[in-house]
Amino acid sequence: MNGIMSENWELKQEDIYFLFQSKDNNYLCLSYAVRNNYPMHLMRSLFVRDMNMIEGDIKKYKWCPVFADESRDNFKLFLHFGGILCQDIIDRGESLDTYCPNWKNQLEQIYLDLRTERIYKTTMNPKYFFIDKNKVLKMFGFFRAYTYGEQPVSTDLIMPTFSKEELHLIRGQGMIDFKIFEELTFKNSKWPDDALMEICNKHSTDAEQTHNPRI
Numbered sequence: 001m002n003g004i005m006s007e008n009w010e011l012k013q014e015d016i017y018f019l020f021q022s023k024d025n026n027y028l029c030l031s032y033a034v035r036n037n038y039p040m041h042l043m044r045s046l047f048v049r050d051m052n053m054i055e056g057d058i059k060k061y062k063w064c065p066v067f068a069d070e071s072r073d074n075f076k077l078f079l080h081f082g083g084i085l086c087q088d089i090i091d092r093g094e095s096l097d098t099y100c101p102n103w104k105n106q107l108e109q110i111y112l113d114l115r116t117e118r119i120y121k122t123t124m125n126p127k128y129f130f131i132d133k134n135k136v137l138k139m140f141g142f143f144r145a146y147t148y149g150e151q152p153v154s155t156d157l158i159m160p161t162f163s164k165e166e167l168h169l170i171r172g173q174g175m176i177d178f179k180i181f182e183e184l185t186f187k188n189s190k191w192p193d194d195a196l197m198e199i200c201n202k203h204s205t206d207a208e209q210t211h212n213p214r215i
Contacts, residue, residue, distance in 0.1 A: 026082055027068055032075035046143040047075040053142035063110050065140050083132035099131045106137040108199045120178035121145040125189040152177045
């Protein structure tokens with residue numbers, strides 16, 4: 001699978017990584033390729049975090065993507081796909097309901113499962129989700145997911161991953177409380193019907209009670 005630049009792959013998104021989709025629709029590739037504006041140590045760190053998250057405690061959940069392969073030397077993650085990217089559906093002006101009638105319920109369960117696992121994930125807008133052939137909502141892009149126990153997080157580790165829209169959400173310098181940052185990014189998550197923010201508001205009391213790390 002390492003011939004990612006061949007005619008068998010299509011570039012779908014350019015983020016901190018390049019997202020490729022295989023022409024046969026069976027695989028996604030997250031390529032944390034080293035670029036001039038991103039140092040190698042940063043890309044290696046993000047690649048390893050993404051890989052370790054997927055292979056960690058969350059792999060038991062049906063919304064967790066499944067590894068197809070990986071190339072540690074080239075910082076590439078290959079995931080089983082066989083579905084459609086949520087952002088593609090939205091960009092075409094179509095309804096997510098057509099592809100996954102209960103996507104809101106599934107999104108809510110993902111939110112609750114992340115709380116159970118004591119994980120904050122700020123990459124939660126539609127571009128980090130897909131619907132598989134079984135109408136299961138799955139997410140990827142765990143390069144900016146941190147456990148409660150890792151709080152606060154140094155801005156040196158993640159500042160280059162912020163979009164221009166997110167930079168204005170940062171207050172102060174040095175360290176970031178991901179509980180606060182996650183809530184701010186949810187407000188700008190761009191889900192239809194503001195679904196994620198409604199879920200967050202619905203469960204805000206429970207989230208507050210479970211925020212403090214275990215001692």
